[in-house]
Amino acid sequence: MGQGLLQIGLTLCIVIAITPVLGRYIARVFLGERTILDRVMNPIERSVYVISGVRPKDEMTGWQYIRAILYTNLFMGILVYSLIYFQRLLPWNPNGLGVPSWDIVLHTVISFVTNTDQQHYAGETTLSYFSQVAALGFLMFTSAATGLAVGIAFIRGLTGRKLGNFYVDLTRGITRILLPISVIGAIALVLLGVPQTIGETLTITTLEGGTQYIARGPVASFEMIKMLGENGGGFFAANSAHPFENPNGLTNLIETIAMIAIPAAMIYTYGVFAKNIKQAWLLFWMVFIVFVILVWVAAGGELQGNPLVNGTLGIEQPNLEGKEVRFGWAETALWAVMTTATMCGAVNGMHDSLMPQGLFATLFNLFLQIIWGGQGTGTAYLFIYLILTVFLTGLMVGRTPEIFGRKIEKREIVLASLILLIHPIVVLIPSAIALAYPFSLSGISNPSFHGISQVVYEYASASANNGSGLEGLTDNSLWWNLSTSLSILTGRYVPIIAMLLLADSMSRKQTVPQTPGTLKTDSLIFTTVTAGIVLILGVLTFFPVLALGPIAEGFKLASGS
Amino acid sequence: MSFIREILRAIRITLIFWLVTAIIYPLAILVVGQGLFPIQANGSIMENIEGTPIGSTLISQVFTSEKYFHSRPSAVRYSQGRKAKPTGISGGSNLAPSNPALLERIIEEANQLRDENVQPIADLIYSSGSGLDPHISVQAARQQLERVARARGVQPDEILLAINKFTDGRFLGIFGEPGVNVLRLNYALDLQDINRQQN
Numbered sequence: 001m002g003q004g005l006l007q008i009g010l011t012l013c014i015v016i017a018i019t020p021v022l023g024r025y026i027a028r029v030f031l032g033e034r035t036i037l038d039r040v041m042n043p044i045e046r047s048v049y050v051i052s053g054v055r056p057k058d059e060m061t062g063w064q065y066i067r068a069i070l071y072t073n074l075f076m077g078i079l080v081y082s083l084i085y086f087q088r089l090l091p092w093n094p095n096g097l098g099v100p101s102w103d104i105v106l107h108t109v110i111s112f113v114t115n116t117d118q119q120h121y122a123g124e125t126t127l128s129y130f131s132q133v134a135a136l137g138f139l140m141f142t143s144a145a146t147g148l149a150v151g152i153a154f155i156r157g158l159t160g161r162k163l164g165n166f167y168v169d170l171t172r173g174i175t176r177i178l179l180p181i182s183v184i185g186a187i188a189l190v191l192l193g194v195p196q197t198i199g200e201t202l203t204i205t206t207l208e209g210g211t212q213y214i215a216r217g218p219v220a221s222f223e224m225i226k227m228l229g230e231n232g233g234g235f236f237a238a239n240s241a242h243p244f245e246n247p248n249g250l251t252n253l254i255e256t257i258a259m260i261a262i263p264a265a266m267i268y269t270y271g272v273f274a275k276n277i278k279q280a281w282l283l284f285w286m287v288f289i290v291f292v293i294l295v296w297v298a299a300g301g302e303l304q305g306n307p308l309v310n311g312t313l314g315i316e317q318p319n320l321e322g323k324e325v326r327f328g329w330a331e332t333a334l335w336a337v338m339t340t341a342t343m344c345g346a347v348n349g350m351h352d353s354l355m356p357q358g359l360f361a362t363l364f365n366l367f368l369q370i371i372w373g374g375q376g377t378g379t380a381y382l383f384i385y386l387i388l389t390v391f392l393t394g395l396m397v398g399r400t401p402e403i404f405g406r407k408i409e410k411r412e413i414v415l416a417s418l419i420l421l422i423h424p425i426v427v428l429i430p431s432a433i434a435l436a437y438p439f440s441l442s443g444i445s446n447p448s449f450h451g452i453s454q455v456v457y458e459y460a461s462a463s464a465n466n467g468s469g470l471e472g473l474t475d476n477s478l479w480w481n482l483s484t485s486l487s488i489l490t491g492r493y494v495p496i497i498a499m500l501l502l503a504d505s506m507s508r509k510q511t512v513p514q515t516p517g518t519l520k521t522d523s524l525i526f527t528t529v530t531a532g533i534v535l536i537l538g539v540l541t542f543f544p545v546l547a548l549g550p551i552a553e554g555f556k557l558a559s560g561s
Numbered sequence: 562m563s564f565i566r567e568i569l570r571a572i573r574i575t576l577i578f579w580l581v582t583a584i585i586y587p588l589a590i591l592v593v594g595q596g597l598f599p600i601q602a603n604g605s606i607m608e609n610i611e612g613t614p615i616g617s618t619l620i621s622q623v624f625t626s627e628k629y630f631h632s633r634p635s636a637v638r639y640s641q642g643r644k645a646k647p648t649g650i651s652g653g654s655n656l657a658p659s660n661p662a663l664l665e666r667i668i669e670e671a672n673q674l675r676d677e678n679v680q681p682i683a684d685l686i687y688s689s690g691s692g693l694d695p696h697i698s699v700q701a702a703r704q705q706l707e708r709v710a711r712a713r714g715v716q717p718d719e720i721l722l723a724i725n726k727f728t729d730g731r732f733l734g735i736f737g738e739p740g741v742n743v744l745r746l747n748y749a750l751d752l753q754d755i756n757r758q759q760n
Contacts, residue, residue, distance in 0.1 A: 141578065210641045325738060326694075
């Protein structure tokens with residue numbers, strides 16, 4: 001047990017150590033200051049701007065920024081849809097895979113364009129290497145960079161700057177952050193055993209004379225951006241539990257750090273933009289504390305093990321169902337909580353077989369969306385809660401609410417409420433419909449309370465753009481492909497549009513001078529109140545579902561039936 | 562007019578980044594990987610003395626014979642047999658802890674292990690996440706030691722040495738869990754047998 005907690009603790013120490021370094025770097029990149037990659041990247045970026053006809057000095061308004069996102073995302077979707085649709089005619093298809101059905105291709109494209117990477121297919125049996133790398137791998141970069149750009153534009157608006165230029169932000173996100181780290185990381189992963197080959201599935205005769213099919217492919221390049229960009233869509237069906245995606249303790253550490261590095265650093269990046277590092281750390285610790293509690297809950301459940309199994313066999317063993325020996329209960333629990341917290345969605349153990357405590361922690365993350373939160377967008381969600389807290393506390397003391405010296409008015413509150421309401425709407429309503437037809441629609445594979453969790457988890461993961469799942473669910477059906485596509489699209493673009501409009505209107509406001517009566521948002525007490533409001537809002541909306549799913553399952557297991 | 566210009570800009574930037582991230586980046590990693598680390602880049606394939614591939618050091622196999630250490634239970638039969646054909650498969654059982662089917666399966670496995678005089682250790686009763694787990698825990702290997710030694714007619718001490726040799730430790734002694742690589746261990750024992758017969 002001590003060894004497991006030591007691993008978790010040290011991993012988190014590394015996260016804390018790199019947060020200010022990476023956060024400052026991201027801020028410098030997007031503030032246009034000098035960075036170490038200038039000499040290589042400046043000429044490359046200049047040619048990108050020239051070829052694409054982007055004038056980097058042009059500032060965009062909120063709607064221009066939104067349109068640029070929607071047009072690029074739409075075109076990327078069309079491009080990738082055709083690449084997968086014609087995979088039979090395209091190169092790098094050594095296993096000769098044909099065309100998947102239209103609804104699974106549509107769901108896959110929507111899911112990867114939006115950084116969700118929910119998968120209703122098995123990678124090794126469905127997609128050619130070209131489809132994996134040149135279609136989905138491409139979206140892993142652009143969707144992550146899009147999220148990053150939105151986060152940065154939001155921070156700019158909030159701190160009174162102009163929103164910037166989407167194409168410049170997209171370009172710099174890829175050339176300065178995602179691509180360089182991915183290149184280094186991918187080479188390290190190959191060295192540590194992750195394959196990078198275009199050779200076909202290897203058929204071998206085992207020691208006992210059986211025939212084994214060893215699926216391979218260009219995994220390393222895919223794996224690194226999958227983790228770094230909070231994408232999470234696995235090359236293989238088993239995702240990062242597959243020994244070819246994640247062969248040992250060191251690759252697991254690299255992938256864990258890659259997964260959380262940018263979402264954690266973005267909070268610090270905000271501090272640099274706002275010239276208020278103190279507030280950044282306060283928010284960082286607020287998120288960190290909730291995160292550690294959730295890890296504690298999940299890890300405790302796995303370590304204790306399954307009371308039914310332990311009771312029947314008379315043993316005291318951790319729950320290793322769906323887990324790999326090389327990771328054990330500790331690394332799997334940490335990963336499970338982190339992957340749902342950061343909206344990555346990769347798994348190194350099967351979430352369907354997690355104990356109810358682990359399911360509680362993962363669902364909790366998917367509901368709140370701010371315990372780190374998605375690439376870029378998570379930080380924006382955090383500030384939406386901050387704005388709401390300012391508004392509520394302002395109401396309590398009867399003063400016009402203001403944040404960063406700008407008044408919060410009706411428009412801002414309407415947009416903030418919209419952002420926070422969309423999520424429960426597109427999670428709970430389709431869940432209710434699916435649960436109303438348990439046999440024809442839901443595809444539940446595990447009986448009783450766990451079945452409810454399976455359905456709700458799928459929609460929560462879709463709307464939060466996470467992508468992990470309780471994979472026992474029979475989700476490759478017309479209903480699941482189309483209904484989750486809708487949740488994914490709404491859960492991604494409506495909040496992004498509202499966030500950018502909100503940032504736009506904040507950036508246009510006159511600043512009001514600080515007085516002794518101004519509510520300070522960088523104090524411990526304000527941060528504590530924010531945490532309280534986050535938890536109350538989240539719990540009020542989603543507690544009934546948590547009670548019906550993991551909490552009920554937990555009690556059932558504890559009672560030994 | 563400006564609408565068309567915006568669309569064209571979106572299309573051009575998409576194509577540029579498609580070229581960079583979808584073609585150049587994976588190809589560069591492919592060239593570096595195949596050039597510098599060809600063994601890992603091709604899937605850490607293990608060959609026998611004749612040079613025929615017998616598996617991957619990162620993926621275990623189904624073992625049922627007494628003379629081999631047995632792998633963990635797998636929901637995909639270690640990507641062997643008809644279901645895995647032709648591309649290979651992976652994945653876990655996805656059984657919930659509260660699912661009666663899980664308990665049934667585990668009781669059956671535990672009974673079988675007890676018949677073989679092996680304690681039901683967690684990694685031997687629970688199936689792995691990938692269905693391909695290359696490892697069993699050190700404890701699970703020790704439990705099977707006696708059976709393997711008997712079937713091969715060698716001293717347990719000799720096999721214990723092999724177990725230690727093929728135990729992959731934690732990274733820096735901290736991260737991950739130690740595990741015994743089943744395929745490498747079993748193949749090494751086969752090689753020892755061949756050497757012994759030749760002497």
